[in-house]
Amino acid sequence: MIEIARNRRRPLPAVLPPISAGRVEIEGRAKQIIETGRNRLVFGGVMFALAFLTICLRLVDLSVFEAAPHARQLARPLATERAAERADIVDRNGVVLATNLGVQSLYANPREVLDVDSAAKRLVAVLPELNENEVKARLKLDKAFVWLRRKLTPRQQAAVIRQGIPGLYFRREETRVYPHGRLAAHVVGLAGDDNVGLTGIERSFDEVLRESDEPLRLSLDVRVQQVVHESLSRAAKTFRATGGAAMVMAVDSGEIVAMVSLPDFDPNVFENVDPEAQFNRGTLGVYEMGSTFKLFTAAMALESGKATLRSSYDARRPIKVARFLISDYHAKNRVLTVPEILVYSSNIGAVRMALDVGTEGQRAFLEQLGMLQRSSLELPEIGDPLIPTPWREISTMTIAFGHGLSVSPVQLVSGISALVNGGIFYPATLLKRPSGTVPGRRVLSPTVSDQMRWLMRQVVVHGTGRKANSEMYPVGGKSGTAEKAGRGGYRKKSLLSSFVGAFPIDDPQYVVLVMLDDPQPTKETYGYATGGWVAAPTVKEIVERSGPLLGLPPVHVIDQDRDGRIVEASAQFGTFVKR
Amino acid sequence: MIAVARTDTSVLGRWWWTVDRWMIAALAALMAIGAVLVVTASPPVAERIGADPGYFVQRHLMLLPFAAALLIAVSLLSPRGVLTLSTALFTVGLLLLVVTLVAGVEVKGARRWLSIAGFSLQPSELIKPTFAVLAGWLFAEQKRGKLPGSLISLVLFLFTVGLIVMQPDLGMTVIVAAVWLAQFFVAGVSMWLVLPLAGVGAGGLVAAYFLFPHVASRIDRYLDPSSGDSYQVSRSLEAFMNGGVLGRGPGTGRVKEIIPDAHADFIFAVAGEELGVIVCLLIVGLFAFVVLRGFSRLLSENNLFVLLAAGGLFTHFGLQALINMGSALNLIPTKGMTLPFISYGGSSLLALSLGMGMALALTRRRVDSGAFL
Numbered sequence: 001m002i003e004i005a006r007n008r009r010r011p012l013p014a015v016l017p018p019i020s021a022g023r024v025e026i027e028g029r030a031k032q033i034i035e036t037g038r039n040r041l042v043f044g045g046v047m048f049a050l051a052f053l054t055i056c057l058r059l060v061d062l063s064v065f066e067a068a069p070h071a072r073q074l075a076r077p078l079a080t081e082r083a084a085e086r087a088d089i090v091d092r093n094g095v096v097l098a099t100n101l102g103v104q105s106l107y108a109n110p111r112e113v114l115d116v117d118s119a120a121k122r123l124v125a126v127l128p129e130l131n132e133n134e135v136k137a138r139l140k141l142d143k144a145f146v147w148l149r150r151k152l153t154p155r156q157q158a159a160v161i162r163q164g165i166p167g168l169y170f171r172r173e174e175t176r177v178y179p180h181g182r183l184a185a186h187v188v189g190l191a192g193d194d195n196v197g198l199t200g201i202e203r204s205f206d207e208v209l210r211e212s213d214e215p216l217r218l219s220l221d222v223r224v225q226q227v228v229h230e231s232l233s234r235a236a237k238t239f240r241a242t243g244g245a246a247m248v249m250a251v252d253s254g255e256i257v258a259m260v261s262l263p264d265f266d267p268n269v270f271e272n273v274d275p276e277a278q279f280n281r282g283t284l285g286v287y288e289m290g291s292t293f294k295l296f297t298a299a300m301a302l303e304s305g306k307a308t309l310r311s312s313y314d315a316r317r318p319i320k321v322a323r324f325l326i327s328d329y330h331a332k333n334r335v336l337t338v339p340e341i342l343v344y345s346s347n348i349g350a351v352r353m354a355l356d357v358g359t360e361g362q363r364a365f366l367e368q369l370g371m372l373q374r375s376s377l378e379l380p381e382i383g384d385p386l387i388p389t390p391w392r393e394i395s396t397m398t399i400a401f402g403h404g405l406s407v408s409p410v411q412l413v414s415g416i417s418a419l420v421n422g423g424i425f426y427p428a429t430l431l432k433r434p435s436g437t438v439p440g441r442r443v444l445s446p447t448v449s450d451q452m453r454w455l456m457r458q459v460v461v462h463g464t465g466r467k468a469n470s471e472m473y474p475v476g477g478k479s480g481t482a483e484k485a486g487r488g489g490y491r492k493k494s495l496l497s498s499f500v501g502a503f504p505i506d507d508p509q510y511v512v513l514v515m516l517d518d519p520q521p522t523k524e525t526y527g528y529a530t531g532g533w534v535a536a537p538t539v540k541e542i543v544e545r546s547g548p549l550l551g552l553p554p555v556h557v558i559d560q561d562r563d564g565r566i567v568e569a570s571a572q573f574g575t576f577v578k579r
Numbered sequence: 580m581i582a583v584a585r586t587d588t589s590v591l592g593r594w595w596w597t598v599d600r601w602m603i604a605a606l607a608a609l610m611a612i613g614a615v616l617v618v619t620a621s622p623p624v625a626e627r628i629g630a631d632p633g634y635f636v637q638r639h640l641m642l643l644p645f646a647a648a649l650l651i652a653v654s655l656l657s658p659r660g661v662l663t664l665s666t667a668l669f670t671v672g673l674l675l676l677v678v679t680l681v682a683g684v685e686v687k688g689a690r691r692w693l694s695i696a697g698f699s700l701q702p703s704e705l706i707k708p709t710f711a712v713l714a715g716w717l718f719a720e721q722k723r724g725k726l727p728g729s730l731i732s733l734v735l736f737l738f739t740v741g742l743i744v745m746q747p748d749l750g751m752t753v754i755v756a757a758v759w760l761a762q763f764f765v766a767g768v769s770m771w772l773v774l775p776l777a778g779v780g781a782g783g784l785v786a787a788y789f790l791f792p793h794v795a796s797r798i799d800r801y802l803d804p805s806s807g808d809s810y811q812v813s814r815s816l817e818a819f820m821n822g823g824v825l826g827r828g829p830g831t832g833r834v835k836e837i838i839p840d841a842h843a844d845f846i847f848a849v850a851g852e853e854l855g856v857i858v859c860l861l862i863v864g865l866f867a868f869v870v871l872r873g874f875s876r877l878l879s880e881n882n883l884f885v886l887l888a889a890g891g892l893f894t895h896f897g898l899q900a901l902i903n904m905g906s907a908l909n910l911i912p913t914k915g916m917t918l919p920f921i922s923y924g925g926s927s928l929l930a931l932s933l934g935m936g937m938a939l940a941l942t943r944r945r946v947d948s949g950a951f952l
Contacts, residue, residue, distance in 0.1 A: 030883070033722050036767040037886050038878050044761060044894065045874040051901050052867040056860055058908045062819040063856035111631070144626055 086176065086195055088215035089188055091222040092432045097188050098202065101177045103151040104170040106160060110139045110146060112167030119165045126159040151175050178267040184225050186261045186280040187430060199278060201430065203380045217432045219255035224248055224546040228258040232514060235538040236262050239519035239529065245281035245409050246514045248546065251417040251502065253438045254426030257510065284381040286406040290482030292500045293402030294350045298342055298455060299419050300365040301353040302448045309451060312337045315348040321394050326351055342455050342478065343463035347401040354400030362396050368443040369415035369425060371407050376427040383408045402480060413513045416500050420508040423449040457505045464532035468501050468540045472554040473547050477501030477539065479531030494518050499535035503543045509552060514538040594655055597943040602872055605865050606650065606920060606935060610643060612862060613921035620835045620849040621842035621923055635842055635923050642925055646932040653936025658885055661937045665712035668705055675702035676742045691746050701926035703743050703751045708934030710739060711758050711895055715888030718766035722883055749787055749794055750914045756780060757898055762891045811838050815845050815907045818852035826855030842923040844915050847907040863904065870897035876942045889941040892934050
């Protein structure tokens, strides 16, 4: 059949030119190629069909079987997306020191503003702090978004809405608010518009605050902070001091319960903060602390065994070293016992004690008390101590009475805490610590610590600390008055007057430091601007007002022998240690 | 519809009775859905880049009639006309590719765009359909024994792909290579060659992974979403979940406000969220219809050139749709590619109109079946 059919189509195969045989072949091959192509096209089509089917299955799987129940999942992250969440900062009792507040910010889409001149005029009428020309310039920009005023109060927002200006919109933002204003400004610090911590705890815990949902609990007690702030401010005003610092530390944990530096600032309006006001004198400033250092000298001498409470030192005449002359402020010109050296704040006696121990011993002892390293307090604003290099004998002599080594007030308070708490050094902290969990380091024997408490009590009862003597809580302490270093030496008339006290001194719980920078004498102080006159009364005030807040029951303090005579040291000390 | 008599022998009359009218309807439906989606998806994107909200809408709607007209006009051509047009445009495209490398506009680290008199042009888009036609002809010529077509097309392929890789544009490379390989396969390459060629393709992808950091990072993110920012894909998947069966309603979606490419590469997610899975299945169905109907029409085709060229064009169309939808559904690593006729994108829209116009022209019923061109 096939043969016939072929024959019919090409009836004369024999006479065909050879080329036509080739053509048959080509047509046959072409058919085969087309056939292969078609088969493979079918294969491709099947693959495509499978792929499209996969897409369909995935679609149904996602939309039907994994469908969001309320279809709000997406909307929620939108509302809060990048919304600057920042954890609160609270005091040890949970009182809010820094929090966030939702506010509305005003922006415009200039392309939708119909009448720029009238819009600007009406806007400035309700927001007078805006500049009309500037608003006009912004509204004329060829943009879809311009800020007009950030962070409006609800009242301002209502006023803008009432104007009904087309093309104006609000956007919700968050702003950082410090309910207590300047009260703890240096400690809490500042966070800027863009949710970035700039100073203080806001900066040192920036990441924690951004990521945590829990409030950050500080060691501060806002009530004590208020007492300290008020008392220091009053003292600074009374004595016309250029600034001051005060703090209260819990001696058994190193927690800072209150910390104030003056001048201060209101963190809620920080646009024009004077840099001077942002300076934390309690931590960033380093000062020659003066006679309060004699406590370290005495403790060092007692701890080394070179001295006892009965030891006496020759303070009959000033000491001449090179071009320096070391003399006493309240000169007795006689041989003084260790308690007398502190009570009368004898420079000469302190120098002799320090020389007994020697340069290396002094250096090692001060290092133990943290005087030679920057404080570990959790603030970015921490000053490095200024340590004499080389540490010559003359350095040993001047450091004995608190000159020649500059430390920050918080370092001093940490060291004094270790002297009175039984001899354990706790690093200063601004975070609340659960009691009994703070690791400490023994730096002093308990006996010497007891002796130091007694000596500090003697200073308050008999010596330069009398104005700190409270009838509610027994206070022990030491005044310090340093001449501030100025051009070409120390300036007699420019003082740094301080008092560091511990209470209740029979079982110390807190150390209080008050420091005034360049205080001026008043009539009431008979021309004195020393620590005992200007800082000690403030310490007393802080002790009496914060003691009840800190849960310490007041006791009636029996006045001891106040005739100015120091009684037989060991006998009195014996009765003192019995609590 | 237009009343055209069977006996009408004018150009348009003959066209109407020979062209695949169902396919035209499917393409028109895709364009219409695309118009709706661009209208809803693009304003937030425009606002985000600081342009007028209607910027993309206006441009897309103005371009659509031109694209439709181009599609129809090209579909009027004869197979020989298609070849001539492709050869001319491919030459132009190749020249523009070279110019792009030298004077292109750098966007996000790649030179893919050419700015001519205020219009941006992506020459590689022009390459895709024209090269498919050209390669189809070359393979067919090889079979006819007139030209060493396979070799010529291999050289052309390597040269073109080399230029695109230098931009760099991996997505475009993958499409061009896949279409070329598919044509080679359909042209009857021995199965002994298919596997090694597939191996070379896979090797190319591995090389891209190590050569281009952005490719490596995308693949890493696909394989392990926690290794980096898979923000767009996660939001895209959420969009489908939120849309559910019926969608949240046109205009009410939120995904377009957060995905930067909501009007282009991720427009399918906008469809899923606003119109729901039913409309999405319809869209997939339309794409599948176009590709499979095109293939099935080619099964009765006797002209190898037509078979290969149109097959390549449909493969290109279908692959691009699959890659786009697969990316949005996280079935494959994210690959920047438009959804044919639906996404915003001028060069892409015109190139696809050209490609599908040529496919329509090639699949018209002819009487010259069986003859080589």
